[in-house]
Amino acid sequence: ILNVEQSPQSLHVQEGDSTNFTCSFPSSNFYALHWYRWETAKSPEALFVMTLNGDEKKKGRISATLNTKEGYSYLYIKGSQPEDSATYLCAVMEYGNKLVFGAGTILRVKS
């Protein structure tokens, strides 16, 4: 059974702080990794889809890296803003279709 773990479970930071989260997964049978951002009462929003070992992706102040050999991905947020407050979900896709999600990291940014 594929097990995806995220840490930390929650994070409280001050506006302007940079922060990072970790997603760990078994390196065998890996196909793709997805990062989502989920604000309360809204739809989960896709941030990145990553497939290759060493992949680095960036969108504004948010970036992510992928290491498929050791089974982890990092998500970085530079200069956190209150609007970054959300749950950040990591999901691994085995060959095919369904996503296996971690429990998420809850980020709260105080102004």
Place this chain on the structure above:
Amino acid sequence: GAGVSQTPSNKVTEKGKYVELRCDPISGHTALYWYRQSLGQGPEFLIYFQGTGAADDSGLPNDRFFAVRPEGSVSTLKIQRTERGDSAVYLCASSTRGGRGSYNEQFFGPGTRLTVL
């Protein structure tokens, strides 16, 4: 353009009742997925449709859960004899295609929050 929509946004029911949850995917998306998020956990896969057929229903917890997609567009998740443990947020997602060889982005709806009293 319109995203994935789900109705109702909230549903409160009593233990033992039957409920239906509806998902309208993005137009043209052939793949449709249902997930369930229980408190404190990440979303958990339930079922995946490719067109009208259920390509993978391995995540349905038991035979009280059933889903259909008769015309390859709208899908309905049906739960019979609801139990308190069924309380969760039910998420629907769609993508342009699914299946082996695909890692297409899945676009999610806002979910239906089901509460079983």
